[in-house]
Amino acid sequence: MNGLRRVVLVFASGLLAVLGLAVVPSASAQTTTPPLTYTVQTSGADLAHAQDGDPLHITVSGLPAAATATFYVCPAQLRDSLLKSQLDPVTKKLVWVPDPSLANRVNAYCGSFNDELSGAPFQTPRSERGRSALTQSVVFDTYVPRGSSAPKNVSFDPEFTTLNPSATIPWPANPDKKQYSYTCDETHPCAMMLKLTGKPAGATAAQTVYDSSITFTASTPGLKIQGCGGVGAGTVTASMPERFGRTAVAWNQLLCAPTKAAQPANILAETEDTGLTSFDKGDSDVVFTGSGGTLAAQDVRARSYVPVALNATVLAAVGWTPTDRSDSGAALVARLAANLQFSWDDVANMLSKGGELPDAGGRGGIFTNGSALVARNPALAAISGPTSPVQAPDARAGHSDSTFYGVTGESGPGSVPLTLSAKLAGLPAWTYGNFRSPQGDPLAGNGKPVGVVSDLNALNLGDDGVHNVDAKTGRINVRKQVTNVTLGTGGECANGCLNWVVTDLATATEYGWTPVALPNGKGGYVAPTPATLQAAAAHAKPAKDGSLQLTGAADDPNAYPLTFVESMAAPVNPLVDASCAPEKAKQDQLATFLKAATNGGQNGMGPGMVALTPDLLSAAQDAATKVGAGTAASACHEQQQAQNPGAGGPAPGAAGGPVSGDLGGNGPGSGASAVSPAQDAALTMKAPTAASVQAARNLADGVRIPLFPGAGALAALIPLLALVALVLLPSSTGYLTAGKPLPPWVNRFARRLRTLRGRA
């Protein structure tokens, strides 16, 4: 019996011991819930040196199905001063203790951020965004903001509370009722705080995590040449449209940053017509333009148009369209990224027939349900209006209120409207729509052809709040105009929203806008890409003024039809100062800048600018050789003449009105460069590029020259035998002619041969 008891006791002890061990893993299993794993990637902006408005693309991947996410703008160092009350288990009284909860701190200290660029609150998503079933990630397309948060009180932060100290709340320390605010700028880094919610596989409940890994500093938007010594005595003044700014900054930095030298060119942002006049009068040393001398009011100063880049006029779409699906199958708006396809009539109607509501005759009715444009583009058809499908045409057209009709662009004469309208001129659709004054009278020009215009403002009849294109001065203001659809977080974008910008490819690329594809002349559509711009460049011809213009690209199915050549107009005669003394330092700097622009600078241009093709590069290098080749006396004469250009008068189109369709036409004045045969010839050649030399290297690297010509062992044997023969033959001849007998072995060998022959 005792034995049995002992056995039972031992068994029970063992069981207890095993149970004790079994409890531990069970408890461990409860505490090791699988974590929410994910990956965050950003693109579009250099977050360490971002500027206000730089596009920011955030992708959160690896989340489980049905996960959601949102983001907030927070200071990089999130304040941790919240208090919360809790019951003291000993005293059974409420006590105040620190509240480190990240969720509470984000609610307390983030949000309500005012962006300087837009002058409006930076709206983060109103609701959490679901994971895309197509990409299995959550994507936020936004931009880098800069500014400060709206001051506010934080109830449970002693320093920013509105509460007064009392017996139960002894901690308030804000007698002045100061408010909390934070700033995001160059010196105050901030974070895009991600809030991610999802249920990992194997977990019993959804988890929410906050991720503050995306930090940024944001400076004011603008052109900054970093790492250089500023403006020096030899710095050249360069007038240019804003679109060329990033490229000019890049070239400057490439040249001066390595040595911290003075910058070669001082950027003067001007419209092209103003820049050309500044250049002609000597206020600027060079000017960048995309249409040669067409926009010049005067052209006294002899110039060489040096091609430096390819660019294009684009109609860009900005906005969101419900083409994505969440894991639950619900429609999900996504940033428009595909190139919509527009016919020329669509473009003409859109830009000449605003005014009326888009769901009626406005924009030529191109945005109405079932129109050819909408039928051609599923992304447009998917947009169904903010609250009702009836509003779909308005949402597609960007018609949001009575002051903005959805199309914007830069104000002032420029190559963008000139190139576009030159292409549209003559189309029946390129006529003004039905515009009437507030009194109901038809406006002058109503129903008339638009023709060729050099300024988008010329597309509007009168100033009665009726706009075909709401042109703004400067790119920043254009950018502001489309802020809401850029963010896409407002209620108007719930079912898709769009705005439109008439601009150039460089600007559209810089801001993340999506250009539409245009007819390629062969029944298809062609979008502006480096390849299609370079295909158009094959149609470059010298214009009368010496600049290169692209003609005939419309019939090339691979060429984007609104491509233009960005040129730097530089003086043929040397740079001289007010007293007509040559400015050698400046001239040298100009030569260096030109060299950079027409050589390695082609690989370091701003976003969207496309490098010249080898033949255009050849023309560019040829044109660059003419800069400064004249005489100081001629420069001095020009200087005097340019101040009083005489009877020349402004060139057609300089004021933005209708101009002739001949781009690059010779304006009045004496200084315009004529097309020389050499200029024509330069275009028929190509300059060597890294790619072309690489092709040659590939060929050379593939060449194999053997040590011995021919193939096989015989090839090596022949020269060796020849060498042996050469060594032996003269000596043998000498030996034999000396009357020496044949060596015995030769006689024996000869006898043996004879014997063999006899047997045979």
Added chain:
Amino acid sequence: MSTPTVTPSPATPATTDPGLPLRFSPKWTVVTAVGWLVTTAVCFGLVAYALGPMLANNDQRAALSTIRAAMAEAQGATRTLLGAAPVTKPPEFGSPVAVLEIPKLHAQQVVLEGAEPGETSSGPGHIPGTSGLGQPGNSAVAGRYSGYGAPFGHLGGLAKGDQIVVATTQGRSVYTVTGTATRDLNEDRDYGRTENDRLTLVTSASWWPGSASSATVVTAVLEGKPFRPTPQNGRADAQDGRTGDSGAWAQLILSFGGFAAAAAGATVLYRRWRPVSTYVITAPALLALAVLAATAVWRLLPAWA
């Protein structure tokens, strides 16, 4: 060492006793002259046709290495911010200017600047005064038909539509053959200016190395646009691919004179001295002088031979 046994032979002089003076009998003289003439001719052939290809390949390998380095340098220059310094001088004679590939003939050659025999013995030569390869205008190249590896020996096998690829420090250019002709060379027509951008390949049409008129001429037009022109050497009469190098006379006289002297010396020494010692002393000199003389003869012949 024992004295070699002397055995009278029909081809030997009256006496073969060492130490005795030579007797220049007519028969001995004829036999000796014929013997040395045959030896010279064979050496000439061996140098040009058997040893020459190896020498040419050696030069080609060196030239290929040089032009590869030049291409690498040119590519680096295109990547610099300010680009390559402008070319202000024409290429030096004898320096490699291009790599020529003729896929149909399985031919890959480095083209050297200049078309004198000295250059064409190392590879095809670019005719000075014509455009640079891959550049605007007419670019002409002459190559050997039979000697030194005969790089253009099968040029006549090219037909209309065949491709010729050229790689220079500027890039790769493709030419398409428009015609192949065997006729007398017409310098104005074949090396002169042309409306289109073309490549003219020239070689002899005859096996006879002295032929200077009948030529195989291949013309090919450039596909696409040419590269920007660079300075080229001026035209010279001697640089047309069919002219010998008259400057080689001096080399020939010296080397052949030396060879003849060495041959006479060797004959005497073989007669009077031990053969092995004589061989050791005279063989290197005979070899070097034979090669030099043969080379000089080839330099006197047309460069395309």
